[in-house]
Amino acid sequence: MMMIFGGLTGACWASFLLCQTWRSTQNGPQPARSYCPACRGPIAGYDNIPVLSFLILRGRCRQCRAAIDPLGWYGEIAGLVDGSLVIRQPPSVITFAVLLSILAASDLYRYSFTDGWFWLGAAVCLVCDWRSLHWLPALLVFGAGILPVRHHQLGDGDSEVITLAALLFGLISVLVWLLIASGLGIVLILMRRGDRRQPLPFLPVLLVALLVLLSI
Numbered sequence: 349m350m351m352i353f354g355g356l357t358g359a360c361w362a363s364f365l366l367c368q369t370w371r372s373t374q375n376g377p378q379p380a381r382s383y384c385p386a387c388r389g390p391i392a393g394y395d396n397i398p399v400l401s402f403l404i405l406r407g408r409c410r411q412c413r414a415a416i417d418p419l420g421w422y423g424e425i426a427g428l429v430d431g432s433l434v435i436r437q438p439p440s441v442i443t444f445a446v447l448l449s450i451l452a453a454s455d456l457y458r459y460s461f462t463d464g465w466f467w468l469g470a471a472v473c474l475v476c477d478w479r480s481l482h483w484l485p486a487l488l489v490f491g492a493g494i495l496p497v498r499h500h501q502l503g504d505g506d507s508e509v510i511t512l513a514a515l516l517f518g519l520i521s522v523l524v525w526l527l528i529a530s531g532l533g534i535v536l537i538l539m540r541r542g543d544r545r546q547p548l549p550f551l552p553v554l555l556v557a558l559l560v561l562l563s564i
């Protein structure tokens with residue numbers, strides 16, 4: 349029951365988060381209700397059910413039949429799985445997963461995130477787990493990230509998130525997490541079409557890797 353509740357909450361959260369983040373990248377005033385980017389017609393509530401509506405509509409707008417970007421649907425599925433896995437975890441893991449989802453959505457559409465969100469989420473994580481922080485692993489991970497950040501092989505936001513994870517969960521967990529994320533990253537780079545030199549937003553990859561880590 350808890351897993352179903354977590355999954356439904358995760359799917360709704362992902363749908364809301366991706367929609368709001370996408371809206372923040374659009375110019376001009378935005379309608380209050382959800383709308384189709386192609387015909388700008390409002391989307392009815394029954395066509396806005398996370399995960400299901402995309403399948404029922406076969407990935408097309410009911411009004412103009414334009415294709416809907418599947419990115420939102422992938423995000424909703426990730427939210428569904430993520431929510432069902434995270435719900436039974438300690439508060440620090442739940443907070444970290446929520447924080448990572450906010451940052452990953454921003455990274456996906458903007459290749460950056462607002463520092464205020466990171467520091468707010470980090471503060472809540474640290475309060476949840478203040479008795480068992482791993483200071484030395486965090487210092488090591490931060491030190492190891494300086495050179496890749498300087499040479500633009502790693503975003504400074506990515507480095508902040510990985511350092512926070514080391515502080516909360518220790519070195520071994522973070523190394524396994526990074527190993528999974530690197531594997532996923534390589535697969536995504538090989539699979540994607542178009543310009544492969546375009547930087548890969550790494551935080552969504554880290555979020556999926558967290559999901560894999562929690563499920564094994």
Ligand SMILES: [Zn+2]
Pocket residue numbers: 384385386387388389409410411412413414
């Ligand atoms: Zn439309």
